[in-house]
Amino acid sequence: MVTSEPSKSPPSRKSGSSMTKLIVVVVAVIIIAAAGIGIYELTKSKAPSTTTTPSTNVTITVWGSGSAGGEATAFNTSLAQFEAAYPNVTVQDSPAINVASTTFLTAAHAGTAPDVYRDTSDNAGAAYVAGAVLNLTPYLNKTYINSFTSGTIADWTYGGALYGIPVNTNGIGLYYNKALVPTAPTNTYQMIQDAINVTNKGGSYLGMPYAIGADSGYRFAAWIPAFGGVIFNSTFYPELNSPQDIAAMSFVWNWTVLYHIDKTGLTFTDEQDLFEGGNSAFMLDGPWDQSTYAKALGNNLGVTAIPFNNATGKWPTPIWGSVGYLVSTPQASGITAAQTWASIKFVQFMTNNASQVNLFDLAGDFPSLKSAGSYITNHTNNDPLIPGWLDQEQHTQIQPNYPQMAYYWPNFGVGASNLYANSSKVTVTDAMNQIETGIINDLKTNDLPYSQISLVGFTGISSEALYQSMYYAAPTNVKML
DSSP: OOOOOOOOOOOOOOSSOOHHHHHHHOOOOOOOOOSOOSSOOOOOOOOOSSOOOOSSOEEEEEEOOOSTTHHHHHHHHHHHHHHHHOTTEEEEEETTSOTTOSSHHHHHHTTOOOSEEEEEHHHHHHHHHTTOBOOOGGGSOHHHHTTBOHHHHHHTEETTEEOOEEOOOBOOEEEEETTTOSSOOSBHHHHHHHHHHHHTTOTTOOSSOOOGGGOOSTTGGGHHHHTTOOSBOTTSOBOTTSHHHHHHHHHHHHHHHTSOSSOTTOOHHHHHHHHHTTOOSEEEEOGGGHHHHHHHHGGGEEEEOOOBBTTTTBOOOOEEBOEEEEEBOHHHHOOOHHHHHHHHHHHHHHTSHHHHHHHHHHHOOOOSBHHHHHHHHHTGGGOTTHHHHHHHTTSOEEOOOSGGGGGHHHHHHHHHHHHHHSTTTOOHHHHHHHHHHHHHHHHHHTTOOSSGGGGSSOTTSOHHHHHHHHOOOOOSOOOOO
16 A cells, blocks of 8 residues: 655646647757768768659558558558549558568668658657758748748758658656546555555456566656656657666566556556456557547546656656658669659648548547647547546757667567566666666767767767776665655
């Protein structure tokens, strides 16, 4: 049992906010560093100076139609409409290759990338810096670009180059089963207590299943600011072994070892099965899976902001990023002028107002177009889940698109998996040290700076000496929360 509730109260929540209002004012993310990047560096090739409207049939290849369920259905609907509007364009889609595929740059290096690729803004930014993605700015007028929210455009821009068109903006929130938790928790104390009560039902009930050992750190990132931590500081230095970040991991680890509302050995599919089967109270996930949960739970499905951490007085802030479409360079895919024309028309169609409204209706993805955002605001009263998402979007962090971030995901997975598989020997501090060390080693291997100091005035200092001088050790003993 949780014996006492900390006394800190959350600050009052804003009222009358909307996704559109938030994105308009969000600050642009740190742009991609201009240092050498240790990924496949394609020789920069000139993009077609003009596109050519094909007089005959043209075929384009596309990777990534969306997650199974609502996103895939929305994609297929818009695709059919596109091919009806452009009968001379045939789209060869590979739905099995989804967002964050590791094969795109490999294919680009071999000259066999698709003409169009759907991915997150951070991965697309790395592909642009590598020379695999076109700068779309010369092909699009300002009126068209300004029809999107400024935050999503900023997330797809580097050095004045727009390297993709955003189709959505979203992230995770906290789903809950109203049959088990009638009222959404407003703080972490209440969330844990609700999860304990559900677990105590016995049998197959588990209050807060979270397969962090099989996670890339995307969902865990929400808890780091709730304890005052960061993934990277302002000089691109990773701080995963800071006391604050260790406290965040200790909090989540305690779900298993102290409160027994979670357990080791779970997969993400296990989480979903428990939640859809009515055997868990909560599920950390995004709107892309909402249609699946709504089908399973019906009117018992609720969603709310990940609750305020009343132990620290800080909000969890999940990463809310943007998925969009990008067009490959000729060297990456062999794309012709006619295929470039068709690819841009395809991207514009798949991100237009009708397609984004369809994506929102079927998958719950928040739109990047201002006009589609107005549609959401007008439909808030018709969808009981929208207020919860609008509440969550007040407490978010924007998806980083600097290349150092690419090394957080795999190293987090290694460290978290080690903690859960070897908890009798590995401590939380050990795991966070492992994650941090792995990131630093990867940055060094790939010639990426992890401090702005290394960019100016220190050419006479070896990178090894710089790493040693900036590294700091985590406390050896950190009290579990």
